[in-house]
Amino acid sequence: MTTPAIAADTRPWTDPDAQPFISIRHITKRFGDVEAVKDISLDIYRGELFCLLGGSGCGKSTLLRMLAGFEAPSEGQILIDGQDMAHVPADKRPTNMMFQSYALFPHMSVEKNVAYGLLREGKSKAEAYASAAEMLKLVKLGSFAKRKPHQLSGGQRQRVALARALIKKPKLLLLDEPLGALDKKLREETQFELIRIQETLGVTFIVVTHDQDEAMTLATRIGVMDNGVIQQVGEPREIYETPNSRYVADFIGSVNLFEGVVGPAAPDLMRVETTDLGAVSVPPVKGLTQGQTVWLALRPERITLTRNAPDGVPNAVQGLVEDVGYVGHMSAYRVRLANGRVIRVTQSNRLRDEDPISWDEHIHASWNASVVRVLTQ
Amino acid sequence: MSAAAPVWAMSRRGAVLALAALAVLLRMDVLPIAADAGAPLSLLVAAAALLFLAVELGDWLGISRRWLVIAVPMLWLFVFFLVPFIVLGRISLAEPMIARPPYSPLWERGPDGSFNIIASFENFQFLYEDALYRNAYLSSIRVAGISTIFALLIGYPIAYYIARSPEPRRSVLLLLVILPFWTSFLLRVYAWIGFLRRDGVINNILSWLGVIDEPLVMMQTDFAVYIGIVYTYLPFMILPLYATLVKLDDSLLEAAGDLGASPTVTFLTVTLPLSLPGIVAGSMLVFIPAIGEYVIPALLGGPDTLMIGRVLWDEFFSSRDWPVASAVAIVMLVLVVVPIMWLQAVQNREAPK
Numbered sequence: 004m005t006t007p008a009i010a011a012d013t014r015p016w017t018d019p020d021a022q023p024f025i026s027i028r029h030i031t032k033r034f035g036d037v038e039a040v041k042d043i044s045l046d047i048y049r050g051e052l053f054c055l056l057g058g059s060g061c062g063k064s065t066l067l068r069m070l071a072g073f074e075a076p077s078e079g080q081i082l083i084d085g086q087d088m089a090h091v092p093a094d095k096r097p098t099n100m101m102f103q104s105y106a107l108f109p110h111m112s113v114e115k116n117v118a119y120g121l122l123r124e125g126k127s128k129a130e131a132y133a134s135a136a137e138m139l140k141l142v143k144l145g146s147f148a149k150r151k152p153h154q155l156s157g158g159q160r161q162r163v164a165l166a167r168a169l170i171k172k173p174k175l176l177l178l179d180e181p182l183g184a185l186d187k188k189l190r191e192e193t194q195f196e197l198i199r200i201q202e203t204l205g206v207t208f209i210v211v212t213h214d215q216d217e218a219m220t221l222a223t224r225i226g227v228m229d230n231g232v233i234q235q236v237g238e239p240r241e242i243y244e245t246p247n248s249r250y251v252a253d254f255i256g257s258v259n260l261f262e263g264v265v266g267p268a269a270p271d272l273m274r275v276e277t278t279d280l281g282a283v284s285v286p287p288v289k290g291l292t293q294g295q296t297v298w299l300a301l302r303p304e305r306i307t308l309t310r311n312a313p314d315g316v317p318n319a320v321q322g323l324v325e326d327v328g329y330v331g332h333m334s335a336y337r338v339r340l341a342n343g344r345v346i347r348v349t350q351s352n353r354l355r356d357e358d359p360i361s362w363d364e365h366i367h368a369s370w371n372a373s374v375v376r377v378l379t380q
Numbered sequence: 381m382s383a384a385a386p387v388w389a390m391s392r393r394g395a396v397l398a399l400a401a402l403a404v405l406l407r408m409d410v411l412p413i414a415a416d417a418g419a420p421l422s423l424l425v426a427a428a429a430l431l432f433l434a435v436e437l438g439d440w441l442g443i444s445r446r447w448l449v450i451a452v453p454m455l456w457l458f459v460f461f462l463v464p465f466i467v468l469g470r471i472s473l474a475e476p477m478i479a480r481p482p483y484s485p486l487w488e489r490g491p492d493g494s495f496n497i498i499a500s501f502e503n504f505q506f507l508y509e510d511a512l513y514r515n516a517y518l519s520s521i522r523v524a525g526i527s528t529i530f531a532l533l534i535g536y537p538i539a540y541y542i543a544r545s546p547e548p549r550r551s552v553l554l555l556l557v558i559l560p561f562w563t564s565f566l567l568r569v570y571a572w573i574g575f576l577r578r579d580g581v582i583n584n585i586l587s588w589l590g591v592i593d594e595p596l597v598m599m600q601t602d603f604a605v606y607i608g609i610v611y612t613y614l615p616f617m618i619l620p621l622y623a624t625l626v627k628l629d630d631s632l633l634e635a636a637g638d639l640g641a642s643p644t645v646t647f648l649t650v651t652l653p654l655s656l657p658g659i660v661a662g663s664m665l666v667f668i669p670a671i672g673e674y675v676i677p678a679l680l681g682g683p684d685t686l687m688i689g690r691v692l693w694d695e696f697f698s699s700r701d702w703p704v705a706s707a708v709a710i711v712m713l714v715l716v717v718v719p720i721m722w723l724q725a726v727q728n729r730e731a732p733k
Contacts, residue, residue: 095640110653119649123641
């Protein structure tokens with residue numbers, strides 16, 4: 004895998020000497036007997052847009068609420084900009100939060116909602132409303148200042164909530180499912196809007212989401228959470244291309260997983276014996292012993308379907324097209340292998356008038372050895 | 381379908397007529413049914429016949445059947461509210477007379493056969509000019525107002541606590557608030573006499589503890605009236621407050637805290653304004669009955685506790701001056717209804733959809 008050439012200072016996590024802005028150290032949160040967050044340690048750097056990604060109940064919101072100060076950790080320490088947050092209540096923290104439900108004050112106008120934080124700081128009304136107007140301009144709601152929240156659409160409310168959370172120029176903005184209540188088209192537009200605002204203001208964002216597309220688009224880095232534990236932290240590309248576990252591989256995008264046993268060692272290509280695909284050549288992985296059980300992860304888009312046997316490709320199997328889903332820019336295939344296992348394959352539709360592979364065709368599925376990811380857990 | 385419909389309507393009309401005939405027959409005791417079974421049966425059949433006749437009549441007149449649903453409460457309001465109010469209004473315009481009923485008729489024929497309507501606003505003018513009534517109104521408003529404020533100050537924290545309690549405890553607490561209604565209101569006011577009187581529970585405990593040498597005088601004071609009213613009407617304050625506070629979204633409070641508001645500021649800027657509908661509803665539910673309260677001042681208050689309810693009673697039953705008593709009642713009604721209507725109008729204007 005090749006990493007895109009980004010200047011080192013925009014990727015501080017690659018620099019071992021960089022000072023983290025937020026340090027989460029061995030944080031555990033228990034509700035009664037239930038451990039919602041289990042011994043999580045995480046460093047987040049200034050200016051990052053960090054996404055906590057996971058299914059519902061994985062502990063991501065609890066972690067966010069501990070950063071905001073709404074929940075106290077059972078164990079562990081949170082440092083923001085070097086300062087221990089243990090005894091700092093929510094109203095004294097240099098963080099602001101954008102709530103999933105937006106939590107706009109229904110009895111106040113948009114302008115009053117946005118100015119609320121500044122008025123609590125003791126700013127004069129004139130000053131607070133002037134800043135609120137400026138912030139509303141940034142989120143493109145300049146003409147809605149006098150409206151009440153119930154007179155706005157969902158997307159407008161979302162932007163009011165964002166403006167209100169940003170007005171105090173927090174060091175850290177926490178966003179709980181910021182785009183969850185928007186429809187798909189609006190969500191895609193708003194994703195880039197969020198990035199624009201984050202870059203304009205230079206605020207560090209931590210976003211909680213269950214939507215992997217959202218996380219991939221927004222994030223500088225993603226932390227994949229499951230069952231109170233962070234499974235993997237990495238840049239979107241890293242998470243997608245080199246998942247460290249079956250859970251992450253399956254959670255991010257679509258994947259075909261094959262169980263197999265490591266075969267005898269070879270100098271530059273290893274072989275793994277699988278029941279579904281037979282012997283598969285994979286790129287060599289350090290630390291594997293012969294006879295060890297491993298899983299092979301193969302992304303649907305890395306598999307090529309051909310009517311004739313491909314030449315010179317060591318990894319190929321035969322199968323029968325069981326189902327085709329035409330999505331427009333690509334087609335999704337379900338291919339049944341000889342032993343009955345069904346694999347998912349996607350082929351991009353580059354040409355308008357090509358003769359696509361269709362139902363009930365006997366085909367060859369092939370892939371390059373380098374695209375196979377070997378997982379040990 | 382289209383052919384069957386008129387036939388069905390015809391047969392239905394026949395059935396309704398048959399039912400009505402049956403009702404009449406039952407009423408006339410023509411059918412050979414035992415008398416004790418016949419009476420309830422005839423009532424039932426008559427009611428059913430009337431209902432169906434009303435439906436038929438409504439259809440015939442082109443009135444939607446939906447109106448029938450609200451017809452019963454409307455009829456109730458008409459018979460037990462509007463009609464008495466009109467009667468009261470009519471009496472308030474009359475003059476007292478030693479007669480039965482003790483007021484002048486609405487009209488009389490002069491000796492020359494002329495037709496005179498007897499009606500004047502003298503009674504209202506009398507109320508306005510006599511300081512007794514003015515003071516009674518003012519003192520009623522004061523007592524009701526102070527009681528409402530105390531009920532609010534006591535009720536708000538209770539309602540807040542109940543609304544924030546986790547589920548099993550919340551239901552129990554709500555039940556405890558409603559529990560006093562299981563006992564008659566009158567009995568509970570009498571029970572307060574046992575607490576407040578000279579040798580009552582409170583004085584006994586305090587003198588046993590050595591806090592007081594002389595028993596405190598609490599009965600037959602305004603203090604006892606306030607205690608009685610606040611105690612009696614507290615649930616009416618708590619329940620509407622609870623209803624608004626329980627709907628309060630926790631994330632709003634968190635959002636206020638997140639934006640730098642201390643718990644006190646959060647309460648003043650978020651919780652309090654959002655619970656205003658509950659405060660208004662609860663205050664009205666306490667203030668309105670307290671203004672016309674008769675039993676509590678009569679049992680717990682002293683001779684100088686002047687409230688309009690007592691004046692009303694005295695005018696009706698001691699002075700037997702029905703016209704002035706009616707005028708007193710009408711003025712009280714206007715005094716209470718006008719602010720309610722104003723508040724309603726304000727709320728309707730501001731209420732978000």
